[in-house]
Amino acid sequence: MAKVAIIGAGPCGLSMLRSFEQAEKKGEKIPEIVCFDKQDDWGGLWNYSWRTGSDQYGDPVPNSMYRYLWSNGPKECLEFADYSFDEHFGKPIPSFPPREVLYDYILGRVKKGNLKDKIKFNTTVTNITYNNDSFELIYKDKKSDTILKDTFDYVVVSTGHFSVPFIPEYPGMKSFPGRIMHSHDFRDAEEFRDKNVVVLGSSYSAEDVALQCHKYGAKSVTIGYRHNPMGFKWPDGMKEVFHLDRLEGSKAIFKDGHIQETDAVILCTGYLHHFPFLSEELKLKTGNRLYPPMLYKGVVWQNNHKLMYLGMQDQFHTFNMFDCQAWFARDVIMGKIKTPDSSEIEKDINKWVSLEEKLEDADQMIDFQTEYTKELHALSDYPKIDFELIRKTFKEWEHHKVENIMTYRNKSFASPVTGSVGPKHHTDWEVAMDDSLKTFLNQPEK
Numbered sequence: 001m002a003k004v005a006i007i008g009a010g011p012c013g014l015s016m017l018r019s020f021e022q023a024e025k026k027g028e029k030i031p032e033i034v035c036f037d038k039q040d041d042w043g044g045l046w047n048y049s050w051r052t053g054s055d056q057y058g059d060p061v062p063n064s065m066y067r068y069l070w071s072n073g074p075k076e077c078l079e080f081a082d083y084s085f086d087e088h089f090g091k092p093i094p095s096f097p098p099r100e101v102l103y104d105y106i107l108g109r110v111k112k113g114n115l116k117d118k119i120k121f122n123t124t125v126t127n128i129t130y131n132n133d134s135f136e137l138i139y140k141d142k143k144s145d146t147i148l149k150d151t152f153d154y155v156v157v158s159t160g161h162f163s164v165p166f167i168p169e170y171p172g173m174k175s176f177p178g179r180i181m182h183s184h185d186f187r188d189a190e191e192f193r194d195k196n197v198v199v200l201g202s203s204y205s206a207e208d209v210a211l212q213c214h215k216y217g218a219k220s221v222t223i224g225y226r227h228n229p230m231g232f233k234w235p236d237g238m239k240e241v242f243h244l245d246r247l248e249g250s251k252a253i254f255k256d257g258h259i260q261e262t263d264a265v266i267l268c269t270g271y272l273h274h275f276p277f278l279s280e281e282l283k284l285k286t287g288n289r290l291y292p293p294m295l296y297k298g299v300v301w302q303n304n305h306k307l308m309y310l311g312m313q314d315q316f317h318t319f320n321m322f323d324c325q326a327w328f329a330r331d332v333i334m335g336k337i338k339t340p341d342s343s344e345i346e347k348d349i350n351k352w353v354s355l356e357e358k359l360e361d362a363d364q365m366i367d368f369q370t371e372y373t374k375e376l377h378a379l380s381d382y383p384k385i386d387f388e389l390i391r392k393t394f395k396e397w398e399h400h401k402v403e404n405i406m407t408y409r410n411k412s413f414a415s416p417v418t419g420s421v422g423p424k425h426h427t428d429w430e431v432a433m434d435d436s437l438k439t440f441l442n443q444p445e446k
C-alpha cells in the first residue's frame, strides 16, 4: 500500500485529508496517510495565535492572522461544495464572517470523522529528500525534542505561503524612535489608537491593516504604495501616497514629497514562499502569483510526479479551489488520473503561465483563476458547485469595494451550493467592534 505524507494541517492539508476520507466512504482502498503540523492544533492560519516570533519550543510562529480579522471576500466564494454554510450553522449567515466563524466552519467538516488521528501535531518537518523511488522525511517532535525519520511514496506540501514575511529596509529605520513591524506580527489594532501610522504596501494586508487601524481609532493612517495605488475612496483620516523614500527621526518622507509625522510603520510587504525542509531539486521557487511555474495543473511538481503542492497560488479562490486541487492530487496518487508525458506537461504549464502574464486587471484575474479551478473541478468527482455564480460574485465584490471600501462587507450574496442568500448582518462592519462567533451569529429574529 502506498504511503503519503501531508505537510501542514491548514485548509489545504485538511482538504487533502477530506478527499481521501470521501474516497474511503465510497469503498475505495486509500493509502496510508500521515499528516504533520508544527502547530498544536489544526486550521493553519485560521488557528489564531497571540504569539509572534517563536513558540515555546523556539520554532517560528507560522500565524499571520489578527484579532478582528473578517473575511475580506464573500464567504459564498470559498464555500465547500460538500459542506455548505447552511449545513454547518443550520441557517443562512451573513456573507462576510469574522475569523472565528470561518475557523468553526473549516473545522466542522473534518471534525465529524477520525481525521485528527492522522495528524502529528507539534511536529515540524525539517528535511525531505528523494532517493530510490521514495521520500525520506525527517521531522522533529517538538514536545519530546526528538528527531525522527520515516519513508513515504508521495509527499503533499500544504505548508501555506503567508507565514514567512518579506521585510524590506528603508533608510532611517535603524534610528526611527517608534515601532516598526511586519503585518505577520500584527495582532491587535487597538495598539495604534490615537497614533499616526504609516502602512507600506498596496495589496490585501495593506488595505485591511490600514482599515483596522482607522476603525480602532488611529489618529491618522498613511499608506505608501510602491507601484500602483489601491485607489479606494479612503475615509477622512486615511490617505494613500507614493512610496516611502526614508525615515528621518519620527518623520516618514515619501517620494512624492509628502512628509508624515509617525509613531509606527507597518510593513504590509508580503510573504516569501519558503520551504527550508525540501531538498533543492524539489523546491518550488516563486513569487506570489496566480500560476507558479513548474506545477502541472498548479499541483504536481513537474520534475517528480510523486510530489504535490497545494494552495501555492496567489488567491482569489480559496477553500473550494484547495478542495479541487486535493481531489485531483488524490486521484493522481491513487492512479485514477495518469499524468501525461513531459512535453504535454510542459505545454500545459506554459499555456497557463503565459495567459497569466497577460492579465491586466482584477476582473481578468478572477476569470483566470475561475477557469483554472473549473478545469481542475472537471477532472475529479468533487461535488457540483456553481463556479459561474462565484465568478459573478467576485466581480460584484470588486466593484463594491471600488464604490465604498467601508461598506463592501455589509453586502449579501447567494450560495453557489444551496442558493440561499446571506442575510444582512445586524451591525455594519465599520461599527461592529465585537468579532466573536456568538455576537456574529446572534442575528435578531425578523
Ligand SMILES: Cc1cc2nc3c(=O)[nH]c(=O)nc-3n(C[C@H](O)[C@H](O)[C@H](O)COP(=O)(O)OP(=O)(O)OC[C@H]3O[C@@H](n4cnc5c(N)ncnc54)[C@H](O)[C@@H]3O)c2cc1C
Binding pocket: 007, 008, 009, 010, 011, 012, 013, 036, 037, 038, 039, 043, 044, 045, 046, 062, 064, 065, 066, 069, 070, 071, 072, 073, 078, 123, 124, 125, 126, 158, 159, 160, 161, 162, 163, 277, 310, 311, 315, 317, 318, 319
Ligand atoms: C492575514 C491573512 C488573512 C487571510 N484572510 C483570508 C480570508 O479572509 N479569506 C480567505 O479565503 N483566505 C484568507 N487568507 C488566505 C489563506 O492563505 C488561506 O485562507 C488558507 O489559510 C491557506 O491555507 P494553507 O493550508 O495553504 O496554509 P496555512 O493556513 O498557512 O496552513 C499551513 C500549515 O502548515 C503548517 N506548517 C508549515 N510548515 C510546516 C513544517 N515544516 N512542518 C509541519 N507543519 C508545517 C503550519 O503550522 C500551518 O498550520 C488570509 C491570509 C492571511 C495571511
Ligand SMILES: NC(=O)c1ccc[n+]([C@@H]2O[C@H](COP(=O)([O-])OP(=O)(O)OC[C@H]3O[C@@H](n4cnc5c(N)ncnc54)[C@H](OP(=O)(O)O)[C@@H]3O)[C@@H](O)[C@H]2O)c1
Binding pocket: 069, 070, 071, 072, 073, 162, 168, 183, 200, 201, 202, 203, 204, 205, 206, 208, 209, 224, 225, 226, 227, 228, 268, 269, 270, 271, 288, 315
Ligand atoms: N481577511 C482579510 O481581511 C485579509 C487581510 C490581510 C491579508 N489577507 C490575505 O493575505 C494574503 C497576503 O496578502 P498581502 O497583502 O500580505 O501580500 P501580497 O498580496 O503578496 O502583497 C504584497 C504587497 O507588498 C508590496 N511590497 C513589496 N515590497 C515592498 C516594498 N519594498 N515597499 C512597498 N511595498 C512593497 C507589494 O507591492 P508591489 O505591488 O509594489 O510589488 C504588494 O502590494 C492574501 O491572500 C490576502 O487575501 C486577508
